[in-house]
Amino acid sequence: MAGDDRVASARKALLEGVGAEIAASFPGTTRLGGQIVAALYLAEAPRSMDELCDELGRSKSNVFANLRSLEAAGIVERQRPAGARFDAYALRGKYPDVVIGAYIARLRRVVADKRALSQRALSLLGDARGSDADALRERLHDLSRKYDRFALVFEVLLPGIDGPVDLEELLDVIPPKLMDGLAKLTRGAMSATSPRRVKPR
Numbered sequence: 001m002a003g004d005d006r007v008a009s010a011r012k013a014l015l016e017g018v019g020a021e022i023a024a025s026f027p028g029t030t031r032l033g034g035q036i037v038a039a040l041y042l043a044e045a046p047r048s049m050d051e052l053c054d055e056l057g058r059s060k061s062n063v064f065a066n067l068r069s070l071e072a073a074g075i076v077e078r079q080r081p082a083g084a085r086f087d088a089y090a091l092r093g094k095y096p097d098v099v100i101g102a103y104i105a106r107l108r109r110v111v112a113d114k115r116a117l118s119q120r121a122l123s124l125l126g127d128a129r130g131s132d133a134d135a136l137r138e139r140l141h142d143l144s145r146k147y148d149r150f151a152l153v154f155e156v157l158l159p160g161i162d163g164p165v166d167l168e169e170l171l172d173v174i175p176p177k178l179m180d181g182l183a184k185l186t187r188g189a190m191s192a193t194s195p196r197r198v199k200p201r
Helices: 002-025 033-041 049-056 060-072 097-125 131-155 165-174 176-192
Strands: 076-079 088-091
Touching: 002 033, 002 097, 033 049, 033 060, 033 076, 033 088, 060 076, 097 131, 097 165, 097 176
Parallel strands: none
Antiparallel strands: 076 088
């Protein structure tokens, strides 16, 4: 019995931890959505909505709403096993890789949206004159420049990562010396731009 209690406690801790992680990272998804991700990770086969409701003790409407949000994020996929009457759900890739891939895809979309927004605002501002217009133009140019650089990071360092990806397999093909070099460069860049040296804009 003690062993069973420990298994249940460990399982509950994982469900709650993943629930908090997913809810914090993907708008429109609640802690239940993260618990669904954890349950699907622990499952040996795709699970039906009824099975997920029974396991997590939640209503069909809540489970369904979170499944739709997870599908939209690219984390969960719907399947219809041969001969089955109802859909089943599974992760679109390995966990946690699929969540990290979906988060990178979300960040990529955010950067693309903000690049377009800053350009649209500059277009609307046009050749307006005056101190207010000049100040706003400077801010918008700065914002546009920053998002252009962020987009370049995705294109150079994370090409093709726009959804499910086996990150462990990807890391395995990167030579250890290259990883060490990148880590040193990153640490050096971070120390060179520590808060005490960055001038506020």
